[in-house]
Amino acid sequence: MVSAVFHSPLDAAAPAHPPNLTPRHxxxxxxxxxxxxxxxxxxxxxxxxxxxxxxKILPPVLGFAFLVLIWELVALRSTxxxxxxxxxxxxxxxxxxxxxxxxxxxxxGVGWNVLSSLQRVALGFGLAAAVxxxxxxxxxxxxxxxxxxxxxxxxxxxxxxxxxxxxxLLVFKGANPAAIWTIFxxxxxxxxxxxxxGVQRVPSDYMxxxxxLNLSEWKILTKILFPAVLPYMLxxxxxxxxxxxxxxxxxxxxxxxxxxxxxxxxxxxxxxVKNIIIAIFVIGIVGLVLEFALIKIATAFTFEEVKS
Amino acid sequence: xxxxxxxxxxxxxxxxxxxxxxxAFKTPKGRFVALxxxxxxxxxxxxxxxxxxxxxxxxxxxxxxxxxTTPTEGVLLCANKEINGPGPERAVVFQNHSLLPWLTCFxxxxxxxxxxxxxxxxxxxxxxxxxxxxALVNLTEAAQKRPGEISGGMKQRVGIARALSMEPKxxxxxxxxxALDALTRAKLQDELLAIVGKTHSTVVMVTxxxxxxxxxxxxxxxLSNGPAATIGExxxxxxxxxxxxxxxxxxxxxxxxxxAVIDFLYTRQAHVEKVSA
Numbered sequence: 231m232v233s234a235v236f237h238s239p240l241d242a243a244a245p246a247h248p249p250n251l252t253p254r255h256x257x258x259x260x261x262x263x264x265x266x267x268x269x270x271x272x273x274x275x276x277x278x279x280x281x282x283x284x285x286k287i288l289p290p291v292l293g294f295a296f297l298v299l300i301w302e303l304v305a306l307r308s309t310x311x312x313x314x315x316x317x318x319x320x321x322x323x324x325x326x327x328x329x330x331x332x333x334x335x336x337x338x339g340v341g342w343n344v345l346s347s348l349q350r351v352a353l354g355f356g357l358a359a360a361v362x363x364x365x366x367x368x369x370x371x372x373x374x375x376x377x378x379x380x381x382x383x384x385x386x387x388x389x390x391x392x393x394x395x396x397x398x399l400l401v402f403k404g405a406n407p408a409a410i411w412t413i414f415x416x417x418x419x420x421x422x423x424x425x426x427x428g429v430q431r432v433p434s435d436y437m438x439x440x441x442x443l444n445l446s447e448w449k450i451l452t453k454i455l456f457p458a459v460l461p462y463m464l465x466x467x468x469x470x471x472x473x474x475x476x477x478x479x480x481x482x483x484x485x486x487x488x489x490x491x492x493x494x495x496x497x498x499x500x501x502x503v504k505n506i507i508i509a510i511f512v513i514g515i516v517g518l519v520l521e522f523a524l525i526k527i528a529t530a531f532t533f534e535e536v537k538s
Numbered sequence: 539x540x541x542x543x544x545x546x547x548x549x550x551x552x553x554x555x556x557x558x559x560x561x562a563f564k565t566p567k568g569r570f571v572a573l574x575x576x577x578x579x580x581x582x583x584x585x586x587x588x589x590x591x592x593x594x595x596x597x598x599x600x601x602x603x604x605x606x607t608t609p610t611e612g613v614l615l616c617a618n619k620e621i622n623g624p625g626p627e628r629a630v631v632f633q634n635h636s637l638l639p640w641l642t643c644f645x646x647x648x649x650x651x652x653x654x655x656x657x658x659x660x661x662x663x664x665x666x667x668x669x670x671x672x673a674l675v676n677l678t679e680a681a682q683k684r685p686g687e688i689s690g691g692m693k694q695r696v697g698i699a700r701a702l703s704m705e706p707k708x709x710x711x712x713x714x715x716x717a718l719d720a721l722t723r724a725k726l727q728d729e730l731l732a733i734v735g736k737t738h739s740t741v742v743m744v745t746x747x748x749x750x751x752x753x754x755x756x757x758x759x760x761l762s763n764g765p766a767a768t769i770g771e772x773x774x775x776x777x778x779x780x781x782x783x784x785x786x787x788x789x790x791x792x793x794x795x796x797x798a799v800i801d802f803l804y805t806r807q808a809h810v811e812k813v814s815a
Contacts, residue, residue, distance in 0.1 A: 435636035438606060441624040443653045443704075453649060457640040 313504040321504040347489040354413025362418040366425025391416030405485035417470035428462025464528035554580040559612035571766040587751035590761030596744040629706035635697040637685040644681040671703035691722035711743040
């Protein structure tokens, strides 16, 4: 029932939830899961034989069923109105029926909340990429810069991003820029470090080619460094997006406004635990989609010979 | 000197000069001398093979001529100018082809052509040059493929096409066929013979293959074992060109040259290796 949501993260992430997923128990769930799996691997097995079901579909279904079971048990034993999976599912249908309503700044649909969080992440992350990737190239290319900045990076990188939030509030005098600043600072390190490592690991053969051809620094950058570093860079980007998505929820809890993190906090103040659980799934699904998209991009840009 | 090399003047006879070159590296254990007292003069249009046991510094010497490294002692000249850095007039064919995997074969060659000729020639001429270079190594069909999609032999041919496309004064090859199977190697050696016959390039080729050295070169420079390797002997291969692999197998000069090299490598230099090992 609720598990249908888990099996179709992509569908569920879309704001308008497809109505064909009304509680229809396991058969529907399986059909859905099979459809998702079939979409992922369209050619391999056109017909659903037992081996395929056993290997690919059954384990994740069991995993989620296990989760729902535990949840149900906790809900049954709970003395403080912990919502059951069924109640939460019903609430979710409600919430997703109109994800884009807006009743003032403190009461907006889940869709708006997710979108404003994504917007903050995109801004902070985009700024971090704009600064971090060129910085990574420079640090990787010039030994002096690497010696200059590495100790600083080592010192600042382990700091929890939230520790930067007060600095952001102080400097930018606003909750929204402070949240963006926090995203910026937490996503810049993986991008700098991975890009720099990528540049340092460009095979010396390629650099020898550049030397023999006497290529200009611009040609070296565009024809050799950039494509060679791209897979490393995308790893950095992927780590950065993951961290940013983790951090935005926490940052928004502290800063308020519109956003999925704020929504969680608001629902906690309303003691609406169902919505918190829905938010948890939404956060998970959006994170999953971000990660998945970036992995796809990364594999598309990784060349066979760079991998080896 | 072999019959096909007819130096016109002094300048051509001393096209590349290596004078008292020593190359040492700093290692954690102290100074390591790889090469010492290297003196070598190469005429224009000459094909030189550098041969020796692995680790003797063949590639080090080639890198010095390429300008990828600078010697700790001595000086290298090319056309009476000191070699103080790499440049497209001394093209290098690398041991592992070193093609850029994200560019097609055409683009890999074009990158070199563009660098050398873009100031004087139109885009169409550059394209024509690139296509001609690929045609020279029989790779017209593979032009739009990426290195990952073609065989090792084809990659090496693209590497040669890239080097030749720059119309270099000197072609430096670092064990270009070392990673290939015997049949492909033979085929590429024949192609190289034909190409060099046409272009009359000056070639310095590092190899550890005795037959390859004898078949291709005018002179074979044999390096003694390292550390502190130096030129042990230079053998002139007096076999007229064009050379044919099948006919040469029984040729007296060929057999003689082959024996001389093997004798140097396995009799005179063998015991040194045991001592140093």
